Amino acid sequence: MIGVLALCAVISILVTVGIVVALMVPSLEFFTEVSPAEFFTTAKWAPLFKPAAFGVLPLITGTLNTTFWACTICLPLGLGTAIYLSEYARPRARAVIKPVLEVLAGIPTVVLGYFALTFLTPLLRSLGWQVEIFNAFSAGIIIGVLLLPTVASLSEDAMKAVPSSLREGSFGLGANRFQVSTRVVVPAAISGIAASFVLAISRAIGETTIVLIAAGQLAHVSFMPGDSVETMTAFIAATGAGDVPVGSISYKTIFAVGLTLFVITLLLNIVAIRMVRRFREVYE
Amino acid sequence: MDAPPTTTGTQPRGLQPETMAGASNESIELPMDQREVVFDCRELGVRYAGVRALRDVDLNIHRNTVTALIGPSGCGKSTFLRCLNRMNDLIPSAVVDGACLYHDEDLYGPQIDAIEVRKRIGMVFQKPNPFPKSIYDNVAFGPRVLGMKDGLDDRIEQALRRAALWDEVKDRLRQGALGLSGGQQQRLCIARALAVEPDVILMDEPCSALDPISTAAIEDLMTDLKSEYTVVIVTHNMQQAARVADMTAFFSVDQGETGTRCGVLIEVDSTEKIFTKPSNERTEAYVTGRFG
Numbered sequence: 123m124i125g126v127l128a129l130c131a132v133i134s135i136l137v138t139v140g141i142v143v144a145l146m147v148p149s150l151e152f153f154t155e156v157s158p159a160e161f162f163t164t165a166k167w168a169p170l171f172k173p174a175a176f177g178v179l180p181l182i183t184g185t186l187n188t189t190f191w192a193c194t195i196c197l198p199l200g201l202g203t204a205i206y207l208s209e210y211a212r213p214r215a216r217a218v219i220k221p222v223l224e225v226l227a228g229i230p231t232v233v234l235g236y237f238a239l240t241f242l243t244p245l246l247r248s249l250g251w252q253v254e255i256f257n258a259f260s261a262g263i264i265i266g267v268l269l270l271p272t273v274a275s276l277s278e279d280a281m282k283a284v285p286s287s288l289r290e291g292s293f294g295l296g297a298n299r300f301q302v303s304t305r306v307v308v309p310a311a312i313s314g315i316a317a318s319f320v321l322a323i324s325r326a327i328g329e330t331t332i333v334l335i336a337a338g339q340l341a342h343v344s345f346m347p348g349d350s351v352e353t354m355t356a357f358i359a360a361t362g363a364g365d366v367p368v369g370s371i372s373y374k375t376i377f378a379v380g381l382t383l384f385v386i387t388l389l390l391n392i393v394a395i396r397m398v399r400r401f402r403e404v405y406e
Numbered sequence: 407m408d409a410p411p412t413t414t415g416t417q418p419r420g421l422q423p424e425t426m427a428g429a430s431n432e433s434i435e436l437p438m439d440q441r442e443v444v445f446d447c448r449e450l451g452v453r454y455a456g457v458r459a460l461r462d463v464d465l466n467i468h469r470n471t472v473t474a475l476i477g478p479s480g481c482g483k484s485t486f487l488r489c490l491n492r493m494n495d496l497i498p499s500a501v502v503d504g505a506c507l508y509h510d511e512d513l514y515g516p517q518i519d520a521i522e523v524r525k526r527i528g529m530v531f532q533k534p535n536p537f538p539k540s541i542y543d544n545v546a547f548g549p550r551v552l553g554m555k556d557g558l559d560d561r562i563e564q565a566l567r568r569a570a571l572w573d574e575v576k577d578r579l580r581q582g583a584l585g586l587s588g589g590q591q592q593r594l595c596i597a598r599a600l601a602v603e604p605d606v607i608l609m610d611e612p613c614s615a616l617d618p619i620s621t622a623a624i625e626d627l628m629t630d631l632k633s634e635y636t637v638v639i640v641t642h643n644m645q646q647a648a649r650v651a652d653m654t655a656f657f658s659v660d661q662g663e664t665g666t667r668c669g670v671l672i673e674v675d676s677t678e679k680i681f682t683k684p685s686n687e688r689t690e691a692y693v694t695g696r697f698g
């Protein structure tokens with residue numbers, strides 16, 4: 123039995139190592155042809171054109187742009203929902219909200235992508251905001267909607283795990299429910315809440331379909347919400363789906379961008395773990 | 407939703423202010439049962455999800471006294487104690503009936519806000535429950551949520567001194583409260599309750615998790631506290647009740663014909679009387695250890 127379990131662990135390690143190796147090898151070949159300096163510091167991205175340009179910054183800023191708008195939705199609304207569900211909601215309200223969130227989390231991203239493109243963007247335009255047809259804002263907002271249930275349910279779990287003796291202690295001092303929630307429960311649950319935030323941000327960075335459909339493929343450095351941008355994931359998906367010859371420089375570009383994406387997400391996780399260790403309030 | 411936070415001082419809506427500070431010293435001169443009545447409970451009872459756990463408690467609790475609640479497990483001592491500052495409101499299935507007058511005002515009256523009640527009537531729990539914050543922030547919690555921001559440092563020192571904890575923690579106020587020993591944590595919880603200057607302190611088996619030395623420290627503290635506060639304590643330790651309490655109330659369980667069990671108040675009197683010549687034979691059986 124122990125052997126089977128150990129095998130499971132070994133398989134997951136092998137898969138991880140395999141992914142890293144599969145990313146590394148073509149990426150390293152890429153960097154023998156394109157200098158890392160050009161890749162990471164220049165701002166012109168045209169890998170499929172002649173003459174080609176390999177500055178990845180436009181893709182990184184494109185990702186940051188959509189991720190930022192996703193965060194403005196999923197972090198505050200997710201936390202607010204979690205506080206409501208964990209500290210305020212009566213069984214009846216929960217019985218409505220929880221399934222709605224589950225449905226939301228289960229909508230295929232391709233549907234959400236077209237929702238952003240064919241509903242949200244026209245809506246913004248009809249409200250008088252001249253966004254481009256493909257824009258970072260619509261895509262980001264809808265990614266935020268997609269991730270809201272993740273943040274809400276993980277944060278709620280973290281808050282539910284806070285011992286009720288702490289709540290009683292603070293109610294006993296004359297605190298109201300809002301004060302109990304924000305000054306005792308949220309700080310005590312901060313490591314779980316932060317973990318949910320990091321997961322959501324990682325997923326927003328990695329989200330592909332929605333940005334591919336609704337954010338466009340215009341690789342330029344822009345932080346304007348209404349601009350069309352290309353994200354790292356959208357580049358990978360679009361280029362990978364096209365007919366690039368295996369072994370060509372364009373082909374290797376996909377892996378170099380993939381590795382960049384991987385490293386950014388990894389760094390984010392490491393920073394978050396550090397932060398959580400530092401700020402969490404350990405109970406018991 | 408609860409009422410919006412009030413940031414003005416300690417004066418609660420709908421509750422009479424405590425009589426002026428000087429009165430406490432006069433009142434302590436009087437015999438116990440002539441001291442001002444703080445709580446006047448009339449036919450107080452509690453049901454949890456329709457099942458009655460406590461019924462018909464008629465009990466007066468007097469100012470500047472320590473009142474002990476004793477009785478077998480499950481007889482509703484905690485339930486009763488939690489009625490006194492409306493902590494039972496936090497249990498959705500709990501329903502309180504009868505009346506509980508606090509300075510002649512019904513705590514369960516329609517115009518009374520439970521939050522205001524808890525500002526005046528503090529509580530210390532069986533298991534020490536310090537917040538996972540610094541020692542300072544633990545004691546500052548109450549004053550901060552109640553908007554008592556002036557002279558916070560002094561207030562915190564005062565509270566910690568009263569709880570006999572100051573000397574042990576004065577050099578480590580910014581360190582985490584969970585690094586304290588169990589006994590220190592419990593005294594911190596007492597300091598936390600004292601910091602908001604309540605009128606009454608309710609303690610539910612405050613020493614049950616503590617060693618004899620910490621217990622002695624907390625017992626001394628209770629005796630000190632009664633010059634300024636009214637203290638109600640639940641305890642399973644009869645020596646403790648005998649040592650600290652002026653008045654003792656004995657609760658027990660009544661078995662109904664249908665097999666239902668319900669907590670009742672059997673007898674309340676001066677501690678001396680309860681332990682030497684109680685009027686009810688059930689009390690006598692309990693205090694002499696022949697529980698029936």
Ligand SMILES: Nc1ncnc2c1ncn2[C@@H]1O[C@H](COP(=O)(O)OP(=O)(O)OP(=O)(O)O)[C@@H](O)[C@H]1O
Nearest residue numbers: 454459478479480481482483484485486497499669
């Ligand atoms: N939250 C609750 N929900 C349902 N029933 C409860 C709840 N709290 C207490 N009870 C019931 O009410 C009765 C009295 O409980 P209570 O905790 O007041 O007893 P107690 O005298 O404090 O006992 P102990 O000495 O063991 O602490 C018990 O039968 C208990 O099962």
Ligand SMILES: [Mg+2]
Nearest residue numbers: 483484485610
């Ligand atoms: Mg109890």
